[in-house]
Amino acid sequence: MLKTSIFLSLSAVFLSSLAHGAFKSAALPENIASQVIVDYVALVQKSYGETVQKAKDLQQSLQKFTASPSEITLQQAKVSWKQARDAYSLTEAFRFYGGPIDMPEKGVETLVNSWPVDEVYMDYVKGKPDAGIIQNPKDYKEITKDLLTSLNQKDGERNVSTGYHPIEFLLWGQDEVGKIGGQRPITDYTTQTFADRRKKMLVLLGDLLVEHLEKVQKEWEPGSGYAKTFLALPKGEALQKIMLGMTTLSADEMAGERMTVALEMKSTENEQDCFSDYTLTDLASNQVGILKIYQTEGGAGLERIVTALDKRLAKDIGIQMRKTLDAIKKIPEPFDEVILGKKGARATAAAKAVPESLRRQAQLLAKAASAYGLELNVQSEDK
Amino acid sequence: MTTLRTFVFCLSLFPQVLFADLVPKNIGGEGSVDAHSETAFSRPLKNASSKTRTSFAIGNSLFRQNWVEAPASVDVLDGLGPLFNAQSCSGCHSNDGRGTAPENNQWSTPSLLFRLSLPGKGPHGEPVPVPAYGDQLNPLALSQIPAEGNVFVTYKNIQGKYPDGTPFELTEPHYRFDKLGYGPLPDNFLFSPRLAPQIIGLGLLEAIPEEDLLKLADPGDLDHDGISGRPNRVWDVKNKKVAMGRLGWKANQPSVEQQDAGAFLGDMGVTSPLFNEQNCMAPQTACHKAPSGGNPEVSPTNLHHLTVYAQTLAVPLRKDIPPEIDESGFRAFQKVSCVKCHAGPFTTGSSHELKELRGQKIYPFTDLLLHDLGEALADHREDFLASGSEWRTPPLWGLGRIKEINHHTRLLHDGRARNFEEAILWHGGEAEGSKKQFMDLPKTERENLIRFLESL
Numbered sequence: 001m002l003k004t005s006i007f008l009s010l011s012a013v014f015l016s017s018l019a020h021g022a023f024k025s026a027a028l029p030e031n032i033a034s035q036v037i038v039d040y041v042a043l044v045q046k047s048y049g050e051t052v053q054k055a056k057d058l059q060q061s062l063q064k065f066t067a068s069p070s071e072i073t074l075q076q077a078k079v080s081w082k083q084a085r086d087a088y089s090l091t092e093a094f095r096f097y098g099g100p101i102d103m104p105e106k107g108v109e110t111l112v113n114s115w116p117v118d119e120v121y122m123d124y125v126k127g128k129p130d131a132g133i134i135q136n137p138k139d140y141k142e143i144t145k146d147l148l149t150s151l152n153q154k155d156g157e158r159n160v161s162t163g164y165h166p167i168e169f170l171l172w173g174q175d176e177v178g179k180i181g182g183q184r185p186i187t188d189y190t191t192q193t194f195a196d197r198r199k200k201m202l203v204l205l206g207d208l209l210v211e212h213l214e215k216v217q218k219e220w221e222p223g224s225g226y227a228k229t230f231l232a233l234p235k236g237e238a239l240q241k242i243m244l245g246m247t248t249l250s251a252d253e254m255a256g257e258r259m260t261v262a263l264e265m266k267s268t269e270n271e272q273d274c275f276s277d278y279t280l281t282d283l284a285s286n287q288v289g290i291l292k293i294y295q296t297e298g299g300a301g302l303e304r305i306v307t308a309l310d311k312r313l314a315k316d317i318g319i320q321m322r323k324t325l326d327a328i329k330k331i332p333e334p335f336d337e338v339i340l341g342k343k344g345a346r347a348t349a350a351a352k353a354v355p356e357s358l359r360r361q362a363q364l365l366a367k368a369a370s371a372y373g374l375e376l377n378v379q380s381e382d383k
Numbered sequence: 384m385t386t387l388r389t390f391v392f393c394l395s396l397f398p399q400v401l402f403a404d405l406v407p408k409n410i411g412g413e414g415s416v417d418a419h420s421e422t423a424f425s426r427p428l429k430n431a432s433s434k435t436r437t438s439f440a441i442g443n444s445l446f447r448q449n450w451v452e453a454p455a456s457v458d459v460l461d462g463l464g465p466l467f468n469a470q471s472c473s474g475c476h477s478n479d480g481r482g483t484a485p486e487n488n489q490w491s492t493p494s495l496l497f498r499l500s501l502p503g504k505g506p507h508g509e510p511v512p513v514p515a516y517g518d519q520l521n522p523l524a525l526s527q528i529p530a531e532g533n534v535f536v537t538y539k540n541i542q543g544k545y546p547d548g549t550p551f552e553l554t555e556p557h558y559r560f561d562k563l564g565y566g567p568l569p570d571n572f573l574f575s576p577r578l579a580p581q582i583i584g585l586g587l588l589e590a591i592p593e594e595d596l597l598k599l600a601d602p603g604d605l606d607h608d609g610i611s612g613r614p615n616r617v618w619d620v621k622n623k624k625v626a627m628g629r630l631g632w633k634a635n636q637p638s639v640e641q642q643d644a645g646a647f648l649g650d651m652g653v654t655s656p657l658f659n660e661q662n663c664m665a666p667q668t669a670c671h672k673a674p675s676g677g678n679p680e681v682s683p684t685n686l687h688h689l690t691v692y693a694q695t696l697a698v699p700l701r702k703d704i705p706p707e708i709d710e711s712g713f714r715a716f717q718k719v720s721c722v723k724c725h726a727g728p729f730t731t732g733s734s735h736e737l738k739e740l741r742g743q744k745i746y747p748f749t750d751l752l753l754h755d756l757g758e759a760l761a762d763h764r765e766d767f768l769a770s771g772s773e774w775r776t777p778p779l780w781g782l783g784r785i786k787e788i789n790h791h792t793r794l795l796h797d798g799r800a801r802n803f804e805e806a807i808l809w810h811g812g813e814a815e816g817s818k819k820q821f822m823d824l825p826k827t828e829r830e831n832l833i834r835f836l837e838s839l
Contacts (some may be wrong), residue, residue, distance in 0.1 A: 099418030102655045104787035107420050118449045155493055156474040157447045244417060253425065264441055265459065359433055369760030374428075377697075382432045383738075 007339045025373030029308045033235040039221070040242055041227055043296055047289070048217040049089045054080075055213050059206035062167070066199035069189035078171050082278060085164060086211075088113070089285030093293055096248035097241035098217035100226045108212040110163075111152055113281035116270060117165045118158040123198070125174050133161060134201055135194045143200045145208055162212075165275075167205050171196065172275040175221040176267060180334055182275045240374040243303060243365050246290050247376045250324075251362035254286055255355035263351055268336040279335045280328060283354075290361075294321060305370045315362045324357040405713055410780050410839065411584055411698025412731070418699045423784045424479040424583045428697045430739045435695055441694020445685055446472040450651055452525050453676030456581055459685070460674025464652040465528045465663065466521035469493045472689075475650065479696055482579030484798025485838030487554070488606045494579040495798060496650065497534055497558075500764060502571060507618035507625075507812075508767045509635075511515040511573050515666045518764075519649045520574075528669040531566035534576075538799070543808070545822050545829075553808060554746040555759075556799050557798070565666060573771075575762035576797040577632050581788075582783050585630065585639050586694030588747060590731035590740040593627055599726055599750040610723050610813045612752035613625035615775070617767045620644075620657050629751050632796040633766040634775035640690040654679040657687050694737060696778045698745075704838045712835025715828045718746040719820035724776040726750040748779035748839065757811020760795070772812060783837035 061080035064072040093108060097102050102109040119125050125133040131138050133151065140147055151161040160166055173184025191196050219226040258279075262270040269331060273279045293317060295301040306314035330350045331338060338347045359378075367380035409415035414428030427439040448462035449470045475482045475494035482494020491497070497520040500510035512518040516531055524530040538554035545551065560568060602613040613781050615628030619637045628634035636642040644657035654661060659679045663670035681689075704712075716722065725748040733741050753773040762770035762833065769775075776795060782803075786792050792802045802805035810818045821829065 026548065095420075096419065097417075102420045102422070104420045105790075110421060116444075116447075117631045140653075152449065153477070155469065156449055156471045157477065158471065158473075179589050240417075248426075251436070251442075256427075256436060257443065260440040261444040265444070267444075270444055359436070375417065377418070377426055377429050380429055383430065
């Protein structure tokens, strides 16, 4: 025990001196780095392939549902949405470095994944029975793809009109605390005055989702577009981008926007998948996505590059990542009652452990990166 | 050789302008971030502690949230209006970036607001509000309440030529106040159009020691270089005293907190601990009667989180450009004396309440002082000590990112400049000499200077 702690503190001193430039950065082992990068690109290709496939399944389910609205077709559409979401959540660690998903000018991230949404922008909510684009044929005569795209984030970032979350809202309806998911009645798609416009919007949103994700998939296709550019980058630069995606998702998005805000403000509006109450599954998938980069199945995950530097640190990062995943799984459902403190102190504590663990995993990755002279957007410790 | 000599000469005259080396990548100090695309302005400082990150996350959410009419089911977020310009902070500062300026022959956009006043000064030196309208035009209102009006915008084209014969075109904005909800504006009313600026690095600007800024001031132009520069002195509401103005197009706000609270009230009609009176003028009876979302509508805790958020939005690392262009562009920037106002670097002081902001070497390219920019840019409206033709030197960091963040490149206080070149060409007054020198530069050097600016 004593030996371990001496070793730990020595390696901590060594690494922090590296970060301060007292020592030269460790040289990147080129062969391992190449393998890690090639495997990463393969993982990205596979993941976006599945994401597009699941989005197409969703598109079909939406068409079936709107062609003959019933409880059964609605259920099928909801299942398809969840599967599509599972696939997309696994790809979120591929964001944040200006790659195909969020490339300047050409990126589609805001069209696909904007959140939180102000529901009243699209459709009626409690207390505002006439609201929304759907119920406003006066200003928006015909619902078209161009209209929906142009209205997305117009005059405010919560004014969302495309992507996964508007589809979620149109399927489930407004969130109701204490119930799993919103309770949108089937009559919204049959007898309600604007049923046809609602159906039209849902179908178009499915089409747009597929179109947007296909653009990303195409850029990553082997031998073309961004995949080619990425593989030609200096090894350090490519690795830095990989880790920038993982740490920004951990420390900013998951720990910050998706957990801290909801918990600290006790605000269920800030629960990510509030309409479907699918938030915790999404979070777990995000974390699995990060783990997949670190320990790629049957390949050279990012872990190998850290192992070449410091075996102990490499192991610690893996342990921390699993700890995060376990912590997410320990939060009891439904998450909105945890947010409101209705599930008791233990549930709240379990939820608050997640952002802490996420920040820690980001810090450990930053430690490894800075030893190689690579800078991320977090520091290896709180100073 | 000439370049080098001029540069050395500048340095000896202005020892406070310390641009001896080229500009590094981390112009926002240790907190600079590697950020991309639409979210390039939306990251917390790299060196932010966990505690700061928690506040940042909450502030970020408040910044993006649409405020709603009281009473509403979400109590935290009710209190919009009665009169307002936008429903959320991000409605104007989209992606924490720069607002969209109106195009020719269009109604003004929400992110170009119009300050209003009558000639004279209020008890603390502030502008005098216009009876029935206040100090800002609110084009939106809750249902059942008349809005204040809107402004129709047209641009007149102005043709010009560089000494080398290269032509250019500028567009000069003209405004018509219309749809006025509370009667005609008085004949002697003054107005100032203000485009929502990007909000990165504000905490760092707040943390520059005042004495380092005052060293750059030369109100009487004692060195006869045609450039004066003086601090604005404004009213600090919280501390009930006069303080140096640092933020806003005319440096009329002393702190990030007051800027935020002011925008809550002025732009969204949301009261806060700093400004807890609704902004209804005497004749606006329906405005007075509207239900309140609580007193104050934004709680002290949430105002704190929002302030920390705005203080800790990080400056992105500079973009990579070829070293020879970087050097040539930066030398040209110095040679034509842009650096006399777009100054730096500074080291932030040791007393800011957020430790992440202390002791940071930063390159904001501003002296935060007021300068006379000439008649063409003048709004003829005083704002505390700022005259009708004075503007605060705006920071230049991050300006090259506006295109990818906000999908436009409109610059200056009213967004009239369509790119960096036009922004430079609009400079007059104290900057007239610099502009002329810029125009005299060979074309490649002009282009390199602009590429340098785009890399910031």
